[in-house]
Amino acid sequence: MSSTEVKLSRLLGLAQTFNNFYLLGFQKGDIRPFLVEGQQVGLIKSDVFKQLRKYPEVFCIRDCESTNQGLVELNPAFRDYNERTAQLEKVLRSLRTDGIFSALHGWRDEYFEVKSEHKGLLKMERAATPLFGVRKYGVDINGFVRHPQHGLCIWLQQRSNTKETWPGKWDNMVGGGLSVGYGIKETAIKEAAEEASIPTDLVKNLVSAGCVSFFFESDQGLFPNTEYVFDLELPVDFVPHNADGEVQAFELLPANECVERVFTPDFKTTSAPVVIDFLIRHGYITAENELNFTQIVELLHVPLQSLYTYKTRLEQIQKQQQQQALPNDDSCNCNTPTIRPMENGHNKAAA
Amino acid sequence: MSSTEVKLSRLLGLAQTFNNFYLLGFQKGDIRPFLVEGQQVGLIKSDVFKQLRKYPEVFCIRDCESTNQGLVELNPAFRDYNERTAQLEKVLRSLRTDGIFSALHGWRDEYFEVKSEHKGLLKMERAATPLFGVRKYGVDINGFVRHPQHGLCIWLQQRSNTKETWPGKWDNMVGGGLSVGYGIKETAIKEAAEEASIPTDLVKNLVSAGCVSFFFESDQGLFPNTEYVFDLELPVDFVPHNADGEVQAFELLPANECVERVFTPDFKTTSAPVVIDFLIRHGYITAENELNFTQIVELLHVPLQSLYTYKTRLEQIQKQQQQQALPNDDSCNCNTPTIRPMENGHNKAAA
Missing domain, CATH: 3.90.79.10 (Nucleoside Triphosphate Pyrophosphohydrolase)
Structure with missing residues (x-):
């Protein structure tokens, strides 16, 4: 040779x-979809969402006992782009002061726009994006x-x-x-x-x-x-x-x-x-x-693309449930489907 | 616009x-890994493996009752490249005569080499490769x-x-x-x-x-x-x-x-x-x-790459079982792990 x-x-x-992370990350821990307006815009590791629990007025962190899986959702009560941006930024500035996440040491005062399907949902300090897996x-x-x-x-x-x-x-x-x-x-x-x-x-x-x-x-x-x-x-x-x-x-x-x-x-x-x-x-x-x-x-x-398809998977499961006329499982406090992040989700936009 | x-x-x-097929194929039916010498070299749809059941001396088609999943294996008793090639070809010529598969109407008398990790395992008539998902x-x-x-x-x-x-x-x-x-x-x-x-x-x-x-x-x-x-x-x-x-x-x-x-x-x-x-x-x-x-x-x-990793997944599961010292589940007549073909399997060669 x-x-x-x-x-x-x-x-x-x-x-x-x-x-x-693509190859081994999903096997290592509890990785949750991050939802804004029902759209998955990120993936959050447990070290981060444990900190986000301190801000229940901003983040809904739901657990599903049946599946032992869950998600992190920005409070859907926020009315628009500006309110979402301001509420998130308040948390980020607080986390920055706490000094727990080294990512936030690199705070830039520069925004990154978080979009889903080409629609802007909020903007986020650039240094924070790795915490949310955007x-x-x-x-x-x-x-x-x-x-x-x-x-x-x-x-x-x-x-x-x-x-x-x-x-x-x-x-x-x-x-x-x-x-x-x-x-x-x-x-x-x-x-x-x-x-x-x-x-x-x-x-x-x-x-x-x-x-x-x-x-x-x-x-x-x-x-x-x-x-x-x-x-x-x-x-x-x-x-x-x-x-x-x-x-x-x-x-x-x-x-x-x-x-x-x-x-x-x-x-x-x-x-x-x-x-x-x-x-x-x-x-x-x-x-x-x-x-x-x-x-x-x-x-x-x-x-x-296939890792950011929570909404599509949820819709598919709901559709299947409707077709099969299955009763909802009331023992679970959320509608979360089993999260299998490595599944292919390209069919989001299937013809 | x-x-x-x-x-x-x-x-x-x-x-x-x-x-x-990448987007929707795995949701539509029972798709099984095709193994040669313990290596996954293909994916076989049920219309094909139902026909292969007629040749039990050439193909082992194993079912796992617990997982309702299984695999198709070329008889591991075949000694070498030439014997594997000859035994498979015998079946393919018989299937061609049956006329069930339109793919075989295009028989070319031209070989395609089936490899795994760069090692040739057998050669197969080119027209037959779509039946085996090679x-x-x-x-x-x-x-x-x-x-x-x-x-x-x-x-x-x-x-x-x-x-x-x-x-x-x-x-x-x-x-x-x-x-x-x-x-x-x-x-x-x-x-x-x-x-x-x-x-x-x-x-x-x-x-x-x-x-x-x-x-x-x-x-x-x-x-x-x-x-x-x-x-x-x-x-x-x-x-x-x-x-x-x-x-x-x-x-x-x-x-x-x-x-x-x-x-x-x-x-x-x-x-x-x-x-x-x-x-x-x-x-x-x-x-x-x-x-x-x-x-x-x-x-x-x-x-x-991630769809042809049966051996790697099996090895991972066996390793996990050894580490956890779990008893084997004797109610299942095979060691087949749950097949999740859309999982990422690039870690096959992880450093």
């Missing part, structure tokens, strides 16, 4: 690492060069040492989370200017190239992330430079060195899927040089 | 169609042109009216199943020459671009397919022509017309994922013009 093959066989291990969306730009001597080369950024998350780690050339009020391509263009000073005449070559989805867990909480991926071919002589203080260095690496960098602890784990997807789409990682190729491609696109 | 948006919103419906692998080449007037254009082939499967349907420029003894890129190059007479100096530009996975069901049986995808940019003046009689026409279509063609009943349903993946990777279908973008990307990469 050549040294190239040895390196690439580590890819499956890495794909399993950034999917550590699906997060971001954009990433693969800046690359077809170098006459070195072949396919990729620009990486080194994150500033002062960033709240992953300080000092190597990362994709440009990346950022989607924030309230910004479109996907709009965010990519804005971040390209702020993080890497990409001029307008180059950023016009941005090519939408799909998305990657994975489900990572760290001591900060849960990261069910989808990253919209863009490719940007750059001239050999272009050098990015940072404009917003969030990046401390850029480096252009040949594809083989880039793979090696991604495996080091100096690389941001949750940015690895974007690099791997890029190297697969551009013919550098192939079914010929990577034995676990199809499995790795699956792990770049895990079915997050 | 513009007419482009209306067209693209139909993509989710199409992605659900080529995943009709994972199939193929290659596809997206032949495309960057046209000075029409922009991104894609070559499609029309399948010969005499083909056993999908006769007369429109299809990707080049495609073919992986057969015993051929590599992935090797198959792509071979098919490029046979189907479209792509000369050596052009085929050298072939770029590996990933794979798509989906799970389709038709009246022929089950199609848990993974297609290795290659892109091939072609000169504007190149025109493919068929060399093996399997193609009756080629047509170059601008991207928008290509999307329209894919939606027609004249397009081979199981080739649509390759075209959609191509149009996503090349920036034609984007998160901006397709509301269900992330869901469609997920449906191009469904976790087939």
